[in-house]
């Protein structure tokens with residue numbers, strides 16, 4: 001069975017030729033684990049046993065979240081996350097947040113109740 005990324009809306013697969021690396025939840029660090037849970041929109045009371053099985057692909061981290069590889073190893077596929085790395089919050093939420101900042105988000109829509 002091919003494992004897929006557990007990030008909501010992401011369908012990246014953990015296959016041999018995947019450009020993404022897959023990362024486990026930091027289950028031992030409770031505070032950090034909570035940040036991951038929030039980032040993925042998982043219920044905060046989800047059991048650790050379940051969380052342990054989740055994988056998040058590298059698409060949800062920035063380059064700064066990974067330990068730098070040795071020079072000449074740029075192609076190294078298995079990237080290592082920094083201990084403090086947290087996945088980016090869900091894109092939809094980010095967009096909604098930005099929209100709330102920009103009052104004319106849906107310009108021309110005419111569906112805004114004033």
Ligand SMILES: [Zn+2]
Pocket residue numbers: 005006007010011012056057058059060
């Ligand atoms: Zn993913």
